[in-house]
Amino acid sequence: MQTIRIGLVEDNAALRRSFIENIQYFEQVKLVLVAVNGLDFLKKIQEMPVAERPQIVLTDIEMDGMDGIQTVAQGHEQYPEIQFIMLTVFDNDEKIFESIQAGAMGYMLKDEHPEKIVEAIEDVAQGGAPMSPSIARRALQLLRNAKAPAPQTVPSGSATTPVEDLLSRRELEIMEMIVEGLTYQQIAEKTFISPHTVRTHIQHIYEKLHVHSKAAIIHMAIEKKWFGFKNR
Template sequence: MAIRISIYEDNQPLRDALALLVQTTDNFELAGAYGDCLNLDQQMTAHRPDVVLMDIDLPEISGIEATLQLHRRFPDTDVLILTVFDDSDRVFDAIKAGATGYLLKKTPPARILEAIQEVYEGGAPMSPGIARRVMKSLHRSTAPHELDQLTPREATVLALLAAGNSYKMVAAEAAISIDTVRTHIRRIYEKLHVHSVTEAIAKYLTR
């Protein structure tokens, strides 16, 4: 089944290029391309995308505000931020709002397509520099008693996920099966009282 993708980008040439990229990729289906989020609820209800590519600097309603709305109203839809902004405040605000991944617009097209696939498969892709910032903040802000709840293997799995790896990539890196990765993730969720990778990272960032 094709992955349905909606695009929110106010730069029309870039929006058109992204739309064409999606339309010409096997197993991907364009579920709308828009210049703002003013009719977000209606568009989401009508087209039900699996993944949304979201710019941050949009007119009237920012991409971060829109991501928060999506996370609350359509929790099964993943939001992949695609923006020029790499400052920590926007990165963390987007993650806290519910974004599943965060890429910079200078990311090569092939990597954007890979990231969409990774998000769909349960990963949390990030541009390398963004992932490093998240990891540094995670180490600075995580309370010791929270870390103590996780086994060494669970901590490794969470760190790999926070760095933007898909379940498959985590399994390969940690030399375990994907089923084992899923088991560790379920236990991480239980210990941190969260329901997604994004929520686990956001909980770390707000401690």
Template structure:
């Protein structure tokens, strides 16, 4: 697919607090070249609409009635791994934030964040970043390393194409999508396509997990260009 610079960044919001949902919608629509495709109060309702509209980003409340934001994130990343999820949470929910990131969320926002911080997080995630604290990031990386170590000899051989290998290497170096595109001389849309393939081949749901699994696989010679 060819990248269209005129295409707006489409954002969906799943938030059961109506006032907060409307506030987030206003923030999204204040971003140049972005639009909110809808606000839904439950994961069950929101996931149906997201499957139909396929937005680029979802702002997901972590505490929802019925299916939780963590469960919804895992389900969404399993079926639509290219969609980026930002968890919206309250302070000191470190365990839930950690679980959401393991489920595939790209980062998180604290409720009561300033509008400028919300806008920056959305743009950072769209560019390939991952807004999260150093403490949470460290715990996620450690968990993925532990999981890789437990897998041990059961790790399967994964074949990445030469271009996918180059993209995975740059992800592991911490580069954002725009930086990867510039480095490789390709469009950001093409980078996203390679990311989708990498996620599927490595059986992961987030950039952090992809980077760690790629590095572990390279060390054990289970990834080949």
């Protein structure tokens, strides 16, 4: 696998230094941009040659000048080829939901081991949507606490189709695991199928729901108030 170019947006100097020191030990990634807030990030990335820009950017949420959620929203709009991961101390529902709405592809807590952060970067590079376990539980709770109108539908051509009719029971089961933040390998172990088969099911889910990422599935599930998929 090619080295993944990454960027960091962090206003705390000590945390920046710690991240830079830790990340250098991982050959899978290369830190090519460091910014102190969203405005600094947008200025620096505009000045970079396209081929040298980060493919994935990790950003804090609470920052002066421009916070992480605004950074993701503007960065996602101006540079759709760049993926964003929230790297923060916040694990409350509002921040999770706002981050997903802004276009973040992952949400990791800063106290995660550096190895887990690198795994999250690799997951996003492969089309995943990683979350720290506590974040995944909160995201799932957002769905289960929602009052869902019936039937829940998704676009299907010019009409709408109930999601239960559009996806198979196995696909619904895997979709909930996606929301929980499980990796392909973890889903495979829980469902007793191969990771390749998991990828195939997820690709079918993408096609049926007209989405292109796990984060988009989570966003759609929250927006449409789907919850308790296994019990349907």
